[in-house]
Amino acid sequence: MALTFSDIFKFVGAVILPPLGVFLERGCNSDFFINILLTILGWIPGVVHAFYIILKY
Structure with a gap:
């Protein structure tokens, strides 16, 4: 499974606000x-x- 450039933004968003x-x-x-x-x-x-x-996706 290869990570894409947009996954970096998803990971940053997940650290700041996981549902994002x-x-x-x-x-x-x-x-x-x-x-x-889970975040609550x-x-x-x-x-x-x-x-x-x-x-996973």
Whole structure:
């Protein structure tokens, strides 16, 4: 799996606001809402999930 130039911006967005990185990668679907819930529960779980989604897709 190769990373693209736009993935850099997604990772930066995921560190600042984790749902933003997921939204840029997948749009407004279940992954986005799961990430919002994880971010509310704690910032680190939201970031980990966002990185996972960005690297997976």
